[in-house]
Amino acid sequence: MRFHRWLCVGAAAFFLAAGHFGVLPTPAVAQQRITIKGGQIGGAFNRWTSAWAVFLTKELKGIQVSSESSTGSPENARAVESGSVEMGLVFASDLYEAYRGQGQYKKAHTNIGALSYLFGSVGHFLVPADGPIRSLKDIAGKTVSMGGPGSGSAKNLTLLLQQMGLWGKFTPVYLGAKSPEALRNGKIDAFNWHPGLGNATVRDAATMMKIRFIDMEKPARESGFFDKYPYFGPMTIPAGLYPGVDIETKTFGTGSIMIANKKLPADLTYRVLKAIYSDGGKKYLISAAGGVAKQMTEESAFNFVTVPLHPGAERFWKEKGKTIPAELAAK
Numbered sequence: 001m002r003f004h005r006w007l008c009v010g011a012a013a014f015f016l017a018a019g020h021f022g023v024l025p026t027p028a029v030a031q032q033r034i035t036i037k038g039g040q041i042g043g044a045f046n047r048w049t050s051a052w053a054v055f056l057t058k059e060l061k062g063i064q065v066s067s068e069s070s071t072g073s074p075e076n077a078r079a080v081e082s083g084s085v086e087m088g089l090v091f092a093s094d095l096y097e098a099y100r101g102q103g104q105y106k107k108a109h110t111n112i113g114a115l116s117y118l119f120g121s122v123g124h125f126l127v128p129a130d131g132p133i134r135s136l137k138d139i140a141g142k143t144v145s146m147g148g149p150g151s152g153s154a155k156n157l158t159l160l161l162q163q164m165g166l167w168g169k170f171t172p173v174y175l176g177a178k179s180p181e182a183l184r185n186g187k188i189d190a191f192n193w194h195p196g197l198g199n200a201t202v203r204d205a206a207t208m209m210k211i212r213f214i215d216m217e218k219p220a221r222e223s224g225f226f227d228k229y230p231y232f233g234p235m236t237i238p239a240g241l242y243p244g245v246d247i248e249t250k251t252f253g254t255g256s257i258m259i260a261n262k263k264l265p266a267d268l269t270y271r272v273l274k275a276i277y278s279d280g281g282k283k284y285l286i287s288a289a290g291g292v293a294k295q296m297t298e299e300s301a302f303n304f305v306t307v308p309l310h311p312g313a314e315r316f317w318k319e320k321g322k323t324i325p326a327e328l329a330a331k
Contacts, residue, residue: 032268033064037076037088040148041069042177044195044292045076045089045256048118051288052276059275063268073152074104077259081109086264087272091121091152091194092231092255092304093159099307104155113310113330115258115273117303119196119295122235122253123156126183126202127190129210129244136161136219140169145183145191148176153194156232156254160216163225180205190214194253196292198241206242213237217250225252231304255304262310269312277316302328 036052039045049067056065068085070076076088077098090098101108127133133142147153154174161167175182179191183205193202205211217234220226226233235253239246260269275281277298285293298320305328309317314330 031062031064033066034087034264034268034272035066035068035085037068037070037079037085039070039072039076039089040151040176042201043072043148044119044121044199044289045070045072047289048089048285048293051285054288055281055284056272056275059278059281060271063271071150072148072154074098074150074155077105077109077112080259080261081111083111083261083263085261087115087258087260089118090257090259091156092117092257092306093156093229094152095257095259096231096306110331111262112259112307113262113269113313114305114307114328115260115269115310115313116277116296116301117305118256118258119292120235120253121152121156121194121256122197122237123216123251124193124195124199124202124237125157125190125214125216125251126179126193126205126211127214128183129212131189131212133190133214136164136166136214136216139166139190142189143171143173143187145175145179145188146172147174147179147192147194149174151176153192156194157192159229160220160223160225160252163223163228164219177201180208183211184208196256196290196295197237198290198292200290203242206244210244211242212247213245213249213251215250216252220252231255231306257305260310260312264310264312266310266312266315269310270316271312273313273316298322 036049038049046069053065053067073091073094077090077094079085080088097103098105098109099112146157182188183191232252232254235251237249237251239248308331309328311330314324
């Protein structure tokens with residue numbers, strides 16, 4: 001595991017040389033490295049993990065924290081499970097399926113422990129305001145960017161469209177952050193993104209051109225999607241949140257959850273949570289990630305969490321006075 005590596009480069013040689021010259025050396029300070037896996041560069045996950053990398057490295061003595069980009073939530077779940085990284089951000093949907101070995105996960109990812117709910121990941125389905133797509137059913141025969149390749153955004157919408165019987169009736173592409181430009185140039189007819197509310201990529205699209213959002217709550221409810229997938233729920237994109245979009249839109253979404261490999265020492269995990277939930281930690285995150293970071297509260301800590309907590313997280317939340325539900329007790 002990477003968190004067992006200690007940076008004491010050249011220590012032995014230094015002591016030998018110092019002894020030869022009769023100089024008593026200052027002992028080398030061991031430093032532990034932690035990597036937090038985020039998402040695509042410019043996306044919400046990566047803004048959060050990049051902010052934490054800076055803040056935690058400064059706050060936690062002897063700890064060097066780095067942020068690593070990825071294709072998104074599924075990759076992060078696998079990386080934390082394998083121990084190739086220590087922490088990561090995932091959608092609640094991926095956390096649910098990965099822990100249980102369902103869906104695209106061929107084995108149960110039980111080396112994962114939950115730390116905290118972070119923010120709502122809200123489905124945004126964008127189309128040109130004057131375009132022909134008025135409902136999800138209208139994508140038949142059209143080209144839709146599902147999100148980034150391998151991303152949680154793409155996976156979430158794929159599940160809904162399969163539930164509705166629409167899969168195979170349109171052309172899916174995976175352009176990620178290039179989707180706004182492709183929509184403006186007419187290379188795609190719509191694009192899907194599942195970030196926190198107020199996301200910069202969605203804002204860029206609304207700034208480039210006049211857009212509309214498509215209601216995804218109604219087809220999700222009518223198709224039985226929420227009954228089949230309990231880690232999704234109804235959400236709303238408020239009117240006026242994005243430039244030129246003055247109508248409230250009903251949609252669906254899930255939660256974004258911070259996870260850690262269970263072998264990461266409980267004391268270290270506890271220190272990480274204590275730092276990011278401190279007044280300074282929350283203030284720094286809001287300045288770096290925007291107002292969506294205000295959704296990370298002690299009250300919402302277990303929202304959409306469906307797997308046991310990491311032992312360090314359980315200690316932290318007990319100290320905060322929260323009752324740990326039996327199904328979330330650390331294992």
